[in-house]
């Protein structure tokens with residue numbers, strides 16, 4: 001029987017980091033994945049998305065400068081963009097596994113599940129470990145409607161070799177919006193259907209609404225407050241039925257993506273046999289990221305109940321788990337989390353939205369403006385730029401910052417530093433930034 005000090009489920013950002021750090025500390029480590037090695041970020045998420053986005057960005061800047069220095073017909077070649085992204089991502093599984101093995105980690109593939117709190121079974125063979133780490137990430141939420149089998153997932157998006165003429169996204173969150181923008185620029189007729197009254201609901205209403213208006217101007221159809229009830233296959237096309245205020249509507253399309261959210265990947269692990277308690281957010285963990293019911297089983301990354309499903313959080317949590325396993329007792333301590341939707345323009349936020357500030361009974365004031373006419377935005381003929389900053393009344397500390405614009409994701413990083421350093425807004429504005437840059441604009445907010 002194989003025996004380990006630490007056995008890790010999942011080879012994404014979180015699982016790899018824990019395995020590598022524990023092996024470096026001299027522990028005997030095993031790791032397994034049900035898919036190829038590398039996880040969502042490198043194979044089906046952040047990185048391939050940004051690689052595909054590179055052509056959308058080039059297309060957008062060329063289009064915006066057309067007649068002001070650029071001439072000729074500009075077009076996205078999706079197949080080329082797809083091959084470009086694959087060129088970068090395709091070697092990652094092999095290299096990840098090689099790297100883990102070189103560091104003495106025993107690598108497994110397949111579907112293992114718990115037999116009891118210290119034993120798992122893989123292909124009928126038992127594997128024991130003193131400690132386990134669950135880092136299995138998330139998977140698409142089931143829509144639970146007739147015809148769901150016809151939907152594609154975010155993973156399928158990265159195998160799309162051709163641009164569909166017409167596409168429907170069920171869900172206008174991060175994924176629906178990012179993919180919708182890319183396919184729209186590549187020539188698809190895009191419809192986004194969301195059950196809520198705001199796309200990108202975790203984001204500030206001011207910036208989210210500005211992005212929605214811009215998306216509609218681009219040609220994306222956005223349908224809100226709509227309940228998708230079924231999907232019907234009609235020859236090679238699909239009819240999506242949805243209801244708004246009990247009125248039935250339908251849209252016919254070439255493909256339908258389920259972008260309605262993601263849920264913890266725990267269904268194949270038999271966690272109940274190890275007495276590991278879970279809820280809708282994943283494995284319930286304490287501040288050391290230990291299962292609340294089994295101290296020798298840790299969880300980190302998207303699967304843990306502690307934080308948002310974002311790559312930097314998976315890294316932070318994995319480091320906490322690795323430190324605890326390696327004898328450096330540590331609690332999870334998360335500063336304000338910046339987050340961005342990589343549409344064009346980007347929509348970014350950190351800290352509280354105004355609604356959250358009201359709910360938290362903060363005494364606050366806001367500074368908000370459309371800034372589309374500002375120099376940096378005008379310079380590249382970009383259509384939209386705006387911001388909203390939420391400041392605590394007495395201290396002038398930054399409670400939240402929200403930006404929509406071409407470089408919002410980089411600008412929000414400035415606020416991440418300021419908030420981590422507990423700076424007031426005036427202290428942030430006192431910093432000397434390069435001129436003329438997007439960072440320097442913050443001085444004029």
Ligand SMILES: Cc1cc2nc3c(=O)[nH]c(=O)nc-3n(C[C@H](O)[C@H](O)[C@H](O)COP(=O)(O)OP(=O)(O)OC[C@H]3O[C@@H](n4cnc5c(N)ncnc54)[C@H](O)[C@@H]3O)c2cc1C
Nearest residue numbers: 010012013014034039040041045136137301302309310311
């Ligand atoms: C389309 C998309 C775009 C995204 N873009 C961004 C972005 O721009 N920025 C950002 O910060 N975040 C982004 N995210 C979120 C980010 O990808 C995740 O937060 C991050 O990858 C989570 O890392 P993880 O290690 O916790 O889990 P994962 O990377 O999901 O790794 C989990 C691993 O566990 C494996 N696994 C699952 N079940 C089992 C099992 N039973 N046994 C063994 N192995 C199993 C999986 O195959 C996977 O390899 C995006 C996500 C998606 C889907």
Ligand SMILES: NC(=O)c1ccc[n+]([C@@H]2O[C@H](COP(=O)([O-])OP(=O)(O)OC[C@H]3O[C@@H](n4cnc5c(N)ncnc54)[C@H](O)[C@@H]3O)[C@@H](O)[C@H]2O)c1
Nearest residue numbers: 171172173174175176194195196259260261262309340341
């Ligand atoms: N740029 C990034 O950092 C990035 C990009 C992609 C994903 N992610 C991470 O992945 C997570 C999942 O992304 P996502 O876009 O799948 O989820 P999401 O939670 O961002 O959005 C899901 C959307 O679907 C809607 N919805 C839910 N059920 C529906 C239904 N039945 N019909 C119509 N609409 C429905 C919701 O109202 C919501 O707006 C995100 O929360 C984020 O943490 C991050």
